[in-house]
Amino acid sequence: MPQLDIATFAPQLVWLAITFIFLYIVLSKVALPRVGEVLEERQQRIADDLDQAEKLKSDSEKALADYEAALDEARSKAHAIAADMHEKLAADAAERKAEVDAELNAKAQEAEARIAAAREDAMSHVREIAVDVASGVVGKLLNSEPDSAAIARAIDAEMSGGK
Amino acid sequence: MERTANVAEKSSPLAQFDIKTLIEIWIGGVDVSFTNSAAWMVTAVVLITAFMTLSMRGRAMVPGRMQSIAELCYEFIANMLTENVGSGGRQYFPFIFTLFIFILFSNLLGMLPYSFTTTSHIIVTFAMAFVVFIGVTIIGFAKNGAGFLRLFVPSGVPPVLLLLLVPIEIISYFVRPISLSVRLFANMMAGHTMLKVFGGFVVSLGVWLGWAPLLFIVALTGLEIGIALLQAYVFTILSCLYLHDALHPGH
Numbered sequence: 001m002p003q004l005d006i007a008t009f010a011p012q013l014v015w016l017a018i019t020f021i022f023l024y025i026v027l028s029k030v031a032l033p034r035v036g037e038v039l040e041e042r043q044q045r046i047a048d049d050l051d052q053a054e055k056l057k058s059d060s061e062k063a064l065a066d067y068e069a070a071l072d073e074a075r076s077k078a079h080a081i082a083a084d085m086h087e088k089l090a091a092d093a094a095e096r097k098a099e100v101d102a103e104l105n106a107k108a109q110e111a112e113a114r115i116a117a118a119r120e121d122a123m124s125h126v127r128e129i130a131v132d133v134a135s136g137v138v139g140k141l142l143n144s145e146p147d148s149a150a151i152a153r154a155i156d157a158e159m160s161g162g163k
Numbered sequence: 164m165e166r167t168a169n170v171a172e173k174s175s176p177l178a179q180f181d182i183k184t185l186i187e188i189w190i191g192g193v194d195v196s197f198t199n200s201a202a203w204m205v206t207a208v209v210l211i212t213a214f215m216t217l218s219m220r221g222r223a224m225v226p227g228r229m230q231s232i233a234e235l236c237y238e239f240i241a242n243m244l245t246e247n248v249g250s251g252g253r254q255y256f257p258f259i260f261t262l263f264i265f266i267l268f269s270n271l272l273g274m275l276p277y278s279f280t281t282t283s284h285i286i287v288t289f290a291m292a293f294v295v296f297i298g299v300t301i302i303g304f305a306k307n308g309a310g311f312l313r314l315f316v317p318s319g320v321p322p323v324l325l326l327l328l329v330p331i332e333i334i335s336y337f338v339r340p341i342s343l344s345v346r347l348f349a350n351m352m353a354g355h356t357m358l359k360v361f362g363g364f365v366v367s368l369g370v371w372l373g374w375a376p377l378l379f380i381v382a383l384t385g386l387e388i389g390i391a392l393l394q395a396y397v398f399t400i401l402s403c404l405y406l407h408d409a410l411h412p413g414h
Contacts, residue, residue: 001177002284003352008182009286010194015201016287019208023265026208028257031215035237038222038230045224 130155176359180283180352200287203279207268215264236264240399247403251306251410258298259406262291263399270351270391274384282394283351285344292344295402303409314412343401350394354387 002008131152138146186197218229226234240260244252266282273280281287303311315332316325361383364376 002180002182003286003348005182007194008198008200008284011184011196011198012182012200012281012284012286013290014193014195015197015204016281016290019201019204020261020265020291023208023211024257024261026212027215027261027264031212031219032237032257032260034219034222035215035233038219038226039234039237041222042224 127152127155127159130159176356176363179279179355179359182284199279200281200284203269203272203281207265207272207281210272211264211268236260243400243403247400248407248410252403252406255406259399259402262295262402263395266291266347266398267392267395270395271388273351273355274388274391280351280355282347283355285348288348288398289340289344291398292340292347295343295405296340299402299405299409302406303412306410307412311409311412314408339401339405343398347394347398350390354383354390358383358387 131148134151134155135146135148138151181199183199184196185199185202188195188197214229215233218227218233221227221230223230237260240263241256244256244259248255269280269282272278273283303314307313315329315336317328317332320328358380361376361380365373365380368376
């Protein structure tokens with residue numbers, strides 16, 4: 001077995017030591033710190049990016065909340081305005097109605113007064129007409145001038161009694 | 164020193180583990196020759212260095228293919244360390260990472276045809292395991308002082324049993340470098356030997372029957388790549404567990 005040839009041990013050990021120590025120095029001084037740096041940088045970068053994403057997310061959430069608050073406010077304002085307007089219009093309408101009602105009432109009363117006056121007027125003329133008609137009829141029937149005073153008395157009596 | 168094998172040995176399944184001197188170097192009576200093993204160690208180190216530096220050259224925020232793999236390796240070991248070692252393990256990360264990627268590349272390079280698997284030599288794996296063992300022991304005493312000895316005394320055990328358990332704990336502690344190194348070496352060597360043996364069957368059985376061992380080799384190659392990854396992982400995670408013991412003794 002060549003592995004047990006003691007004469008070959010010395011060169012193998014010497015070259016193992018040389019190559020291994022050389023490799024150790026190169027790796028520990030140059031290669032590994034570089035890899036470590038790159039990995040750390042990447043880790044840092046990823047952490048930063050995640051932080052930023054988190055920040056942006058919270059920003060957007062805040063913006064959304066703001067927007068919704070604004071929307072709510074606008075909605076409630078719109079409701080208030082609508083309610084206000086409604087009330088105002090109702091009040092206006094009621095006022096107008098009251099005005100018109102009052103006007104109409106006044107007109108109706110006036111009309112009634114006029115009607116009453118006209119009736120009064122008419123009623124006051126009834127006696128005269130009755131007296132005229134009665135004296136005309138009596139005159140025609142008797143062919144003489146009737147006694148107007150008597151006729152008037154008779155009609156008065158009739159009117160006050162017949163009513 | 165004669166390391167060239169004759170033709171009969173060349174076809175042996177173990178010939179692939181031969182150490183061949185490429186450039187002979189002697190310093191102070193010590194053989195420091197540049198061998199095929201050393202060549203593949205250097206190859207592994209060059210490839211790892213290229214992989215870990217060139218892939219990260221872009222320092223891209225969104226990684227490309229190579230950068231993803233490099234980052235994956237980094238995070239894999241980093242997670243292993245935090246999960247198995249816990250607090251205080253961070254400073255050993257470069258060592259654990261070097262250990263893992265060196266073994267991983269050595270194992271995987273060994274899967275290339277005509278290549279040499281440096282981790283199939285017990286002396287290489289033992290050296291690494293021994294460094295881990297010594298390092299962990301030093302760290303254990305440096306961080307905890309004599310408190311590190313609590314590691315050998317399981318808590319909540321009747322004193323009578325301790326007489327039995329403490330020697331077992333001590334033995335198991337000292338066996339660690341051996342089990343750690345033999346596990347990796349044996350896995351690598353067995354797999355490669357088996358591939359070679361079945362490769363020999365393909366040749367000797369010829370066109371008519373050779374396809375059966377060939378199919379087996381295809382499946383085995385897949386398995387071996389899995390083992391190459393797994394053994395690198397096992398070696399590393401056990402080192403992490405030993406490190407955990409050193410930093411937090413007292414079960």
